[in-house]
Amino acid sequence: MREKFPRISLGLRIAFLITGVIALSVILQVFAARTFINRYIVGSGSDKVMSIAKEFAVDLDVINAFSTDEPQYIIQPIAERVREFTKTSFIVVFNMDSVRYSHPAPSRIGKRFIGGDEERALKGESYVSIARGTLTTSLRSFMPIRDEDGVQIGVVSVGLNLDDLAKETENISEIIYYIGIVTLLVGVAGAIVLTRNIKKSIFGLEPAEIATLLKERDVVISSVKEGIVAVDEGGKLLLMNDSAKKLLAVQGDESPSDLSNISSSLCLQSTIVEGVASIDEEMHLSGKEVIINRIPMVSGEKVIGAVATLRDRSEMKLLAGELMAVRQYTAALRAQKHEFMNKLQVVSGLLQIGQNAEAISYIKSTVSKQQRLVDTLRLTIKPVEVLALIFAKMDEAHEIGIEININTDSYLPAMNSSSTAALITIIGNLLQNSIEALQKLDIQKKKIELSFSLRMGWLECSVSDNGGGIDPGLRANLFKQGVSSKGREHMGMGLYLVKRQVEALGGTIELCETKGVEMIVRIPEAAL
Numbered sequence: 001m002r003e004k005f006p007r008i009s010l011g012l013r014i015a016f017l018i019t020g021v022i023a024l025s026v027i028l029q030v031f032a033a034r035t036f037i038n039r040y041i042v043g044s045g046s047d048k049v050m051s052i053a054k055e056f057a058v059d060l061d062v063i064n065a066f067s068t069d070e071p072q073y074i075i076q077p078i079a080e081r082v083r084e085f086t087k088t089s090f091i092v093v094f095n096m097d098s099v100r101y102s103h104p105a106p107s108r109i110g111k112r113f114i115g116g117d118e119e120r121a122l123k124g125e126s127y128v129s130i131a132r133g134t135l136t137t138s139l140r141s142f143m144p145i146r147d148e149d150g151v152q153i154g155v156v157s158v159g160l161n162l163d164d165l166a167k168e169t170e171n172i173s174e175i176i177y178y179i180g181i182v183t184l185l186v187g188v189a190g191a192i193v194l195t196r197n198i199k200k201s202i203f204g205l206e207p208a209e210i211a212t213l214l215k216e217r218d219v220v221i222s223s224v225k226e227g228i229v230a231v232d233e234g235g236k237l238l239l240m241n242d243s244a245k246k247l248l249a250v251q252g253d254e255s256p257s258d259l260s261n262i263s264s265s266l267c268l269q270s271t272i273v274e275g276v277a278s279i280d281e282e283m284h285l286s287g288k289e290v291i292i293n294r295i296p297m298v299s300g301e302k303v304i305g306a307v308a309t310l311r312d313r314s315e316m317k318l319l320a321g322e323l324m325a326v327r328q329y330t331a332a333l334r335a336q337k338h339e340f341m342n343k344l345q346v347v348s349g350l351l352q353i354g355q356n357a358e359a360i361s362y363i364k365s366t367v368s369k370q371q372r373l374v375d376t377l378r379l380t381i382k383p384v385e386v387l388a389l390i391f392a393k394m395d396e397a398h399e400i401g402i403e404i405n406i407n408t409d410s411y412l413p414a415m416n417s418s419s420t421a422a423l424i425t426i427i428g429n430l431l432q433n434s435i436e437a438l439q440k441l442d443i444q445k446k447k448i449e450l451s452f453s454l455r456m457g458w459l460e461c462s463v464s465d466n467g468g469g470i471d472p473g474l475r476a477n478l479f480k481q482g483v484s485s486k487g488r489e490h491m492g493m494g495l496y497l498v499k500r501q502v503e504a505l506g507g508t509i510e511l512c513e514t515k516g517v518e519m520i521v522r523i524p525e526a527a528l
Contacts (some may be wrong), residue, residue, distance in 0.1 A: 010206050011195045018194065022187030030180045034173045041169050045139050046128045049158040051088050053126070053143035056156045062093065063145060065101070066153045072109050075101040079087060088159040089138055093145070094124060095154045113157070118142060121155040130162065138160050227310030231268050233303060247310050249286040268306040271296050275303045377406065381452070382414040389424055390450065391430045397448065402430070402438050407451035413458070415528035422501045423523075427461065429498045430519050434465035437517070441467050457525045464518035470511070478511065 010014075056062065056079075065074035093101040097397045098113040115131040121142035122175040128141045140159030202210065227244030231237055240250065240262070248262070262268075265285065271278065271294040278294045283306035290310050296499040344361075350359035371429055374391075394404045415423070431448065438446040449464045470478065477500045479499040495509075498521075502509050507523035 001219070014195045014198060015188075015191045019188050019192035022191070023184055026180045026187070027183050030173075030176055033176045034169070037172050037176075038169050041172075043140065045160045045165055048086075049088065049139065049141035049160055050126070050128055050143070052082065052088060052091070053141040053156050053158040056082060056091065056093075056158065057143040057145045062156075063147055065145070065152070066095070066145070072101045076103075076106065076109060078102075080104070086158075088158055089164065090140075090159045092120075092159075093154060094157075094159045096152065098122070102153070115140075118157065119153060121157070122152075124152055124404075129238055130143050139165065143157065152242070165510040188301060192240050193196060200284075204350075227308075229262060229266060229268075229308045229310070230271075230297070231262070232305040233272055235264070235269055235272075237262055244310055247285065247288060247290060254505055266292065266294070266308045268294060268308055271306040272303050286309075311400060376408075380410050381412045383412065383420045383423070385420055386412060386423055386427060389428055390431075393428070397431075397435050400435070400439055402435055402446040403527060404448045404450060407449065410450070410452040411454055413454060413528065419505065419523075419528045422505055423461075423502050426498050427463070429495070430461075430463040430521075431521075433495070434463060434467065434517070437467040438465055454525065459523045459528060460523040461523075462518060464512075466516040468516070469513050470517060479509070 011428040016394050043386075052169070059078065061074055061078060065071040068074065075093050077273055079093060083089075083091045083104065090104045092103055094113045095101065098118060100109050100111055115221055117129045117140075120127060121144060124144050126141070126143045128139065130139050132138075138159040138161050140157050143156050143158075145154040145156055147153050163490045205213070221239070221241045226242060227247045228239065228241045229237070229244050229248075230239035244250075250264075266283075275296045275298070277296060278292075281291050281294070283290050289311060292311075293309045295307050295309075296303045297307060347359050347363060350356070350362060367511065377387055377390070381390065390404075390406065392444050397404045427450075431450070434448045436517065438448070443466070445466070447466050449460045451460075453460045479495050498519075499509055502521055502523065505527040507521060507527070508518045510517040510522075512520060
């Protein structure tokens with residue numbers, strides 16, 4: 001997706017956004033405050049002029065003045081005194097004919113009231129209105145004046161100049177404007193500081209860079225064969241890759257709350273508390289042997305969590321077993337080399353003592369016997385790698401007094417390279433187990449029988465010896481990893497490795513016991 005603002009950094013976007021929000025907020029608040037203040041001043045002014053008018057209308061001196069011949073001489077001084085005290089713009093008293101008895105401009109006393117909004121007051125109503133009089137437009141109240149009998153004898157009007165109210169509003173609004181400007185400046189400064197803190201907390205990275213890093217991290221973590229588990233300082237699960245889920249037997253639909261015991265089962269809490277890494281420790285998890293590394297996550301000088309890496313120890317053992325098979329094969333080749341060196345030394349000795357005829361006869365006999373066996377087996381054992389292994393094992397066994405015989409009816413067809421490698425592991429381990437078992441026995445004839453046959457779409461391989469049997473208590477678990485019997489120390493690992501290879505080819509392995517031990521492996525011909 002294309003970025004909307006490719007040239008604007010995250011810091012500037014955040015600063016502009018926050019500044020815009022603050023500016024809009026300040027403008028709206030100033031406008032709302034000014035409107036409120038204007039309404040408040042007008043409202044309070046209305047209450048003020050109405051309150052003064054009420055008090056003035058019941059003043060006995062004012063009421064009694066209406067019964068004199070010249071009311072203005074009494075009412076005017078009273079009205080001016082009250083006007084100056086209350087800081088109103090005017091207090092005008094007029095009779096029922098709208099003739100003024102008081103006015104801020106004395107020259108206008110005796111003239112009719114101007115504005116046109118006094119009619120309701122002459123009818124006995126009290127109210128506040130806005131109208132233009134002889135002075136200017138004003139906010140003015142009207143209150144009827146009644147005598148002792150309740151008969152209306154006049155009206156008092158108290159007013160405030162709207163220009164004065166507007167000036168008061170502007171004075172207060174000016175303060176609000178200054179407050180708004182200061183608020184805006186503080187907001188902009190705060191936006192800049194916040195932007196810098198945000199950029200610092202994300203290491204100065206832009207959103208696109210963060211997204212790329214996250215994608216790369218996910219790809220790397222998912223491709224790592226080792227299990228990875230990460231928790232925060234409270235033991236809450238942060239990360240678990242697919243390999244870790246497989247090792248810990250975690251179902252894909254389990255929620256984080258169901259995985260709350262992961263930290264304790266991996267002993268990560270102690271790593272967080274102590275802040276010390278532990279390397280290559282062995283643990284048993286979900287029925288598996290696991291090699292675990294625990295490393296604390298440190299930010300500054302504070303431990304903020306821990307990471308554990310997990311490796312399946314059985315996989316390592318399998319690799320070790322396969323390596324052992326290679327070493328056995330190498331050892332067998334060395335034994336074969338040693339056997340031929342012995343024969344060469346015999347030939348050399350015969351030649352040195354001048355027994356040339358006997359040397360030639362010995363060579364012919366040895367070559368003839370070996371060649372007959374090679375020629376025979378080459379016709380029936382097609383994979384040359386398997387044939388080489390068998391000869392090497394035969395020589396190795398011969399060195400320690402063990403005879404390996406191959407059934408003359410044996411047949412092993414050609415096969416692909418992966419099946420050949422698997423069969424070398426299978427045959428090599430079975431022969432090695434029998435050799436090691438017989439080597440420890442004190443019997444005269446130590447024999448191992450090997451046969452191959454192809455029947456009804458199945459390849460059957462049989463390795464049997466005349467050594468000791470298997471402990472009955474171990475038979476049920478004989479093919480499990482790490483299980484071995486006395487006198488057959490490596491059988492547990494070897495047979496586990498054999499079983500893995502056989503099952504990988506879709507075959508089966510069977511243990512039979514008569515005078516010794518016989519292992520029968522069956523592999524479908526289609527897998528070859």
